[in-house]
Amino acid sequence: MADLPSHARVVIIGGGAVGVSSLYHLAKAGWTDCVLLEKNELTSGSTWHAAGNVPTFSSSWSVMNMQRYSAGLYRGLAQAVDYPMNYHVTGSIRLAHTAERMQEFQRVRGMGRYQGMDIDILGPDEIRRHYPFIETHDLKGALYDPADGDIDPAQLTQALAKGARDMGATIVRFCPVTGVRRDGTEWVVSTPKGEIRCEKVVNAAGYRAAEVGKMFGRDVPMMVMSHQYILFEEIPELAAWSREAGRKLPLLRDVDVSYYLRQEKNGMNLGPYERNCRAHWTGADDPMPDDFSFQLFADDLDRLEAYLEDAVARVPILGTAGLSKVINGPIPYAPDGNPLIGPMPGVPDAFEACVFTFGIAQAGGAGKVLAEWVTEGATEWDMWSCDPRRFTAFASAPDYAVAKGVEIYGHEYAIHFPRHSWPAGRNRKLSPIHDRIAALGAQFGAYNGWERANWYAQPGDDTSEEATQTFRRDGPWQKRIREECLAVRDAAGILDLPGFSRFRLQGPGAGEWLSTLITGAVPKPGRIGLAYFADDKGRIVTEMSVMALAEDFFFLITAAVAQWHDFEWLAKKLPQGTPITLKDVTEDFACQILTGPNSRAILADVSNADLTKPWLTHQSCQIAGRWLQLVRVSFAGELGWELHSKVEDTAAIFDAVWQAGQAHGLKPFGMFALDSLRLEKAYRAWKGDLSTDYTILQGGLERFVKWDKPDFTGKAALLSEMQQGAAKRFATLVVDQPGDCDAPYMSTLWHDGKIVGETTSGGWGHRVDKSIALGMLRADLAAPGTRVEIEIFGDRFSATVQEDGPLWDPANERLRA
Structure with missing residues (x-):
């Protein structure tokens, strides 16, 4: 057993599959002085009790990337590290009972094929060719x-461990961590075997x-569910x-029922995600x-009875097998079901x-993503998910x-519809x-926990959760959204917008320092401007509105969900010992958007502002x-203002x-x-149109780059890139003859069969009456x-690239009115 070193990089x-994979990938990156x-x-x-399934399926582009990489790594790992493993690449079949599920599958097939995977759609007859024991009479495909x-989890972990050790990394078992403390720029990790100092943990x-x-000092957002799966005895027919x-x-x-069924040797393994x-x-x-090492919870089979009955009806040979073993073990859940990979907030x-x-x-x-975070400070794929x-x-x-963990577990295989709120x-x-806005009919969605109105229902509108289970645009909200637009x-319209992330930046040199971080110019006092932050590779990190109150006094305003991400991005860049201060004041202020041609007349009736x-x-x-x-800006693209007020004054102002x-x-x-x-103004949305998957130039944001500045991050x-030419370019597309659905995120664009x-992003523009998609297109086609084609849930629709600039009010005459 390895001794505890006194120092490591x-x-x-934690020595599960993820921790050991992280060690393996750090060693692959040349950071061999690492200890697990x-x-x-x-x-x-x-x-140890994981079922070991290895799907690539995900409706998230980044999670699909991560799982695709895993599957590829595992295929060659035994040979790469000289460690035998049981890895069965059997293929998988996901059943669809509804047309909506088939739409989800069509979208995922498009994403998978873009990532180079040979994912396909099967009809009911084709299912039986792959799986002869199945009943298909009630399936859509x-x-x-x-x-x-599926893979043996213990063998996978040991293979990664061997690979990491062979490259020089160290694993110390039976060595619990009892505490950590900060000592200057180092961490000191305490264990019963002594202390180990390190740069990063x-x-x-x-x-x-x-x-x-x-x-x-970190409260990790998580809980623990019990997950059961049942192993069955051998089935002679199988x-x-x-x-x-x-x-x-x-x-x-x-x-659609919520279980997986896997051949285990010559028996079966049934794993439900029960409500x-x-x-x-x-x-x-x-x-x-x-x-709780190597321990399980007591069996609780009553919860699984309905799922077992359904599986037997679907695959009747299962009903002939005796039950051999029940595994009931702990699985952690974050509030959205995705893992936590990246910088520890605030630490x-x-x-x-x-x-x-x-x-x-x-x-x-x-492991790949974590190693990139640690060694490079950024990841190849945008991993905001x-x-x-x-x-x-x-x-x-x-x-x-x-509450969220239970909800996610019980809906593990749920379709994520664009208008649905959990x-x-x-x-x-x-x-x-x-x-006040609830009384007006607001139907709410949560944005970083803030309840915002998604749309306003009228008496008689169907506001049930069931009504939102569709990809079609023509739900009960569509008429109301049109009326609002x-x-x-x-x-004029008014939008309550609580939770804008808001940071106060001030102190001698604040403006000069901010200029080194953004691609464009810092606005003068009394002005507000849109600022883009790039990383060292020129990729889009974030977008903020910069409100200048004085030469060295600013409010930086950004998306609600970007609060911790953007604050940390700024705070990490602050020089040591600087007189510049940065404070998160998000909770102190509220915001409303008042916009439309009559907004000036409304403000003239109630305010003492200079509306010229x-x-x-x-x-x-x-x-x-x-x-x-x-503030004279409007994300809606009309004459308008943002009304930023202290929380306690907001109701009176409204x-x-x-x-x-x-x-x-x-x-x-x-x-x-x-x-x-x-969308009609081609305004970008964060972590859709704006992400580290794209550079500032690919994003069509050249007008926000001030090339004559001495320097800025990413310059x-x-x-x-400007000298070589960007490979992709941002484009606004209009679907020539739209169907029932608008283009979701990561719909593929086709030209000449490629x-x-x-x-x-995509959606319906009600002022222009068109189905709009924003996207990234091969530069020569932008x-x-x-004419290109957009693949929308499996069907390809002709679409036309538009002129640069917005579809609505291209000269911004209404904004400037």
Whole structure:
């Protein structure tokens, strides 16, 4: 057994598949002076009892990338590290009972093929050719993934461990971490075997990640579910078929019922994700034991009865087999079901690679991503879907984490529809006028915990959750969204927008320092401007509005969900000992958008503001005797202002504006309408159109680059790209003859039978009455008038590249009115 070194470059806490993969990939990157600490034996947490399925399927582009990488790594790992493994690449079949499920499969097939995978759609007859024991009479079809399969989790972990050790990394088993402390620029990790100092530390502690997180002062947003799967005895018919076919059956998933069924030797393994599920270790009445290594929960088969009956009806030979064993073990869940991979929020030189619900399928890719975070400070793929900073403090509340974990587990295979809002764990953060807009018919969605109106229902509208289970645009909201957009076009609309992330930046040199971080110019006092932040490779990190109050006094305003990400990006760049201060003041302010041709008349009735001030200016004024900052911008692309007020003054301001607005046709509008309005202006949305998957130049943001500045982050990379020419270019597309659905994120773009790009967002523009898609297109095709095809849920639709600039009000005359 390895001794504990006194120092390492990186210490990883946790010896499951993910922790060991992280060590392996750090060593592959040349960081061999790394140590993994495991409190028991490798795999003693969730890894040892994992079923070991290795799907590539995901409706998330980044998670699919990660799982695709895992499957590819595992295929060659035994040979690469000289360690034998049981890895069965059997293929998999996902069954579809509904047309909506088939649409989901068509979209995922398009994404998979773009990533180079041979995913296909099967009709009911084709399913039986792959899986002769199945009943298909009630099925619409299936998704077939030939790269899917199953692996022995312990062998996988040991293979990665051998590979890491062979490259010089160290693994110390039976060495629990008892504490951590910061000593200058180093971490000191305490164990019963002594202390180890390191530059960086990684929490890869699986279902014990919250316990480890507390050592760093970090509340990890997670909970623990019990997941059961049933092993069955040998089935003679299955054994005979396998001998004759020379292979195992494909892994079967009945996702609309919610279980998987896998051939295990010549028996079967049934794993349901049941709605009547159970959380464990949820508080003082049910504490996590000090050690649960290689242990299981008691069987609870009553929960699985309905799923077993369904599986027997679907694959009747299962009903002939005796039950051999039940595995019931702990699996961690984050509030959205995705893992936490990346910087530990608010903690320097610390990272997370934990809370993996599908740790075996994702371990390979997770190790790659984690190693990139540690060694390069950024990842090849934009990994916001797994970034720990996507959650803020509210998500760590135990009741929230448990409610969301139970909801996700019970809907593990659910389709994620674009207009659907999950109901658990809601009303965490409420606007000061929440009750007022609710009374107006607001139908809410959660944005970093903030409840915002998505659309406004009228009496008689179907507001049930069932109504949102569609990809079609013609739900009950569509008529209302149109009314809201046209009110903004023709009169005025007001949008309650709580939770804008807001940072106060001030102090001598603040403007000069900010200039080194953004690609463009820092606005002068009294002005506001859009600023883009690039990384060293010229890729889009984030977008913020910069409101200049004085030469060295700014408010930086960014998306609600970007709060921790963007604050940390700035804080890490602050020089040591600087007089510049940066403070998160998000909770102190609220915002409303008042926009439309009548917005000036409404403000004239209630405010003392100078309403002749031009676009992109701001001023302090009063409404109803309350102070606010009035900002002449509008994400809706009409004459308009943002009304930034202190939280306690917001209701009085809203009441005054609302009352005055009734004579001017003022209507409330929601986030769905705002999304439609911004698409018509080709305004980008963060982590869709704007992500580190694209550079500033690919994103069509040259007008926000000030090339004559002495330097800024990413300048050298962007200059090089400008000389060579960008491979992709941002384009606005209009679908020539649209169908029932608009293009979702990551729909493939085709030209002459080849994939030439992807959409980054899409929807219906009600002012222009067109189906719009924003996307990234091969540079030579991004010329106005070029015809391409957009693959929307399996069907290809002709679309035309538009002129640069917005579809609506291209000269911005209405904005500047």
